[in-house]
Amino acid sequence: MPEMPEVEIIKRSLQDRLVGRTIQQVDIMLPRLIKWPTADRFQAITTGKKITSLTRRGKYLLFGLEDDLVIVVHLRMTGKLLYSSANTQQDRFSRIKFYLDNGDMMQYADSRTLGTLYAMSLDELWRITGLSSMGPEPLSEDFTLNYLKEGLKKHKGNIKALLLNQRFIGGLGNIYVDESLAIAGIHPERKADSVTESEVDKLFSSINAVIRDGIEHGGTTFRDYRDGNGHSGSHQFHLRVYGRKLLPCLICGTPIVKIEVAGRGTHYCPNCQR
Template sequence: MPEMPEVETVRRTLTPLVKGKTIEKIVVWYPKIIVNDPDEFVKKLTNKKILKIDRYGKYLLFRFNDDLTMVSHLRMEGKYHLVTPDAPKQKHEHVEFIFTDGTALRYDDVRKFGRMHLVETGTERQTTGIRHLGPEPNTDEFSLEYFRDALSKKKKNIKNTILDQTVVCGLGNIYVDEVLWQSKIHPLSSAKKIPSDKVADLYRNINHTIAVATKERGTTVHTYLDANGETGGYQNMLQVYDHAGEQCSSCGTVLEKIKVNGRGTTFCSHCQVLYK
């Protein structure tokens, strides 16, 4: 699933491709992608101009004139790419926005899990999935005091806790494995039992890793591509994710892989301490 650095990279690469363009026509090949009534969705967005694209967590927010916002979640494998309207439809393309300048934006999603939700601008935090999200890394809202307090209330293990988007949003399986290894915390540690100094380490590593991964244009280990069809660069910096069976770069111990709530989880049994 694209995580916060990947979605931010999509936003940055998609913006110059579509900003200022006006929608002439919308083709919906797979209506379940649209949260609203598909016909109403098409009617409301026809002749609207894309003013800009914002992001919160893993959500893209397409801002249109007349106070309309399309909240888009890419889920597992959603992608946007610019084509010409006469380009042959590909198997996994499900929605097409045709612009008045003779270009078209298509949404491609192998698993069909992505969603588009049209709402009144300014209501995203009340009417869409964004309402359930906690603060983003590297923001004033995500303070160390807030993070310590949030962990102290959680009975879950730390892996599931920081995957919980209500605690801190934007991290998925890749970056959680990485920040836990960096912080020397075992993924099955009880969130509320982690010492204060280790919580501070984890907090700093979350902020730093998300910032670096964003600078590197995200991580491509499976199918992620930006709006220009290009891969990210952070996969070359991964220390544990997708490295099970290899030696830990810190101590040489062979990295192990287990399942945590159904998620493949790679860690170092020597470096990462289990707090219970």
């Protein structure tokens, strides 16, 4: 469900409330969500630990704990982290609860149960391949125009699949890729190596702009995305193509088309994007 802007907002909404708190109790209602180590070990090594930091890498959240331990969470499609008082009615899809030393809790809720959680020491993070092999993120120093240019040049496949590949760029997902391509005027089925110099320039700035705007608007709430306090974002009101099938393009009025590319629903303007 969430892409990098949504995960960033979740991080910001939880950071101040969690850092410094101690995890007093962990209830795991759905053990198979724990991918490392076992659910029992996860519970044993996190219980009683103080949370020392909360950071994000791509779509992963990393809860730093004392003793150089870390809890890693990937929300996949429908995962949520919700902070509340411990006696609040639990979410309908609550799967894991972290009870804190101040009488509050953070629950991991997930309707499709595709999310993944890990607990390990910092020097074991290499075990999470999606994390350790992740490419540079938009808005970061490592994500340069030249990196994008060279990467596109080397790829024979279509550009949408490449932009979705987290090894190439960390954090982009289906919505923000469609939006980036729309602003840059590039058809999602274009071969990556066919993109021209001036198009790469536009794409580079559109990727950064779309991610920056997404964060500024508190994320995109299309269905069930919420931040750590249960609040919706508003970037859905700023989307150019995603979810706008048959609606007029905001630039030229041509109806937005929806097709399948790289196995994902893909929206674009057939007039503006070539």
